[in-house]
Amino acid sequence: xxxxxxxxxxxxxxxxxxxxxxxxxxxxxxxxxxxxxxxxxxxxxxxxxxxxxxxxxxxxxxxxxxxxxxxxxxxxxxxxxxxxxxxxxxxxxxxxxxxxxxxxxxxxxxxxxxxxxxxxxxxxxxxxxxxxxxxxxxxxxxxxxxxxxxxxxxxxxxxxxxxxxxxxxxxxxxxxxxxxxxxxxxxxxxxxxxxxxxxxxxxxxxxxxxxxxxxxxxxxxxxxxxxxxxxxxxxxxxxxxxxxxxxxxxxxxxxxxxxxxxxxxxxxxxxxxxxxxxxxxxxxxxxxxxxxxxxxxxxxx
Numbered sequence: 194x195x196x197x198x199x200x201x202x203x204x205x206x207x208x209x210x211x212x213x214x215x216x217x218x219x220x221x222x223x224x225x226x227x228x229x230x231x232x233x234x235x236x237x238x239x240x241x242x243x244x245x246x247x248x249x250x251x252x253x254x255x256x257x258x259x260x261x262x263x264x265x266x267x268x269x270x271x272x273x274x275x276x277x278x279x280x281x282x283x284x285x286x287x288x289x290x291x292x293x294x295x296x297x298x299x300x301x302x303x304x305x306x307x308x309x310x311x312x313x314x315x316x317x318x319x320x321x322x323x324x325x326x327x328x329x330x331x332x333x334x335x336x337x338x339x340x341x342x343x344x345x346x347x348x349x350x351x352x353x354x355x356x357x358x359x360x361x362x363x364x365x366x367x368x369x370x371x372x373x374x375x376x377x378x379x380x381x382x383x384x385x386x387x388x389x390x391x392x393x394x395x396x397x398x399x400x401x402x403x404x405x406x407x408x409x410x411x412x413x414x415x416x417x418x419x420x421x422x423x424x425x426x427x428x429x430x431x432x433x434x435x436x437x438x439x440x441x442x443x444x445x446x447x448x449x450x451x452x453x454x455x456x457x458x459x460x461x462x463x464x465x466x467x468x469x470x471x472x473x474x475x476x477x478x479x480x481x482x483x484x485x486x487x488x489x490x491x492x493x494x
């Protein structure tokens with residue numbers, strides 16, 4: 194009898210060890226419990242990047258978080274945010290000659306053209322019109338230098354400590370820089386303004402007829418918004434910034450299952466910024482799930 198009992202106990206212990214090794218111990222709910230696997234950090238080509246969860250402000254991924262980089266045309270998020278604190282959507286701005294002559298990407302505004310603020314917001318966000326950004330700055334302050342002071346004051350109010358802005362459109366300058374973290378703060382503040390968030394998620398928009406031009410359509414430069422890349426990633430609003438092939442930026446808002454993340458990519462390639470954003474977005478939601486299943490506190494990314 195003792196021999197039989199010893200054999201039975203050995204068999205039970207062996208079976209229990211096998212179940213433990215497979216992670217299949219039945220919990221109080223009667224369902225199998227599997228050990229959650231922590232997601233691997235995503236490889237990417239950005240010099241700086243961050244993923245910030247909207248509700249908590251917690252950082253889920255970071256790379257050179259506070260390094261000073263060129264924000265490029267993601268600057269226009271701050272420009273529009275400041276403009277809308279000083280102008281109403283139905284106000285009319287007269288485009289100055291200086292604004293109309295601004296180089297780089299434009300919305301083809303004409304000197305003396307009277308344009309509604311609403312249309313200038315879309316002109317900033319879709320074709321990334323530098324002329325529209327200067328027109329807003331002039332409409333608020335009369336000059337880009339005076340407007341830059343408002344931009345810096347707003348950035349400071351939002352908690353930005355790594356930034357300095359000297360123009361409304363994002364042209365490279367020694368006196369114009371930001372960090373991935375600061376741009377996350379700015380992006381959240383801007384995209385929570387309904388008109389900015391909507392504009393950043395719009396592929397094509399029709400500007401109203403003006404005293405200088407017929408009604409015309411403008412289109413986004415953003416491949417995520419146009420669904421040309423990663424249509425299922427969950428990005429619902431995004432702003433590009435481009436200087437050259439190896440210096441491009443992207444500021445995006447993503448929503449899945451009711452959870453919103455702001456993902457900033459700075460100093461990436463023009464194509465790489467989309468791949469980097471997609472990787473960081475996927476990583477962020479996997480990490481969120483891992484934390485929930487493992488009941489883990491958020492670690493520094």
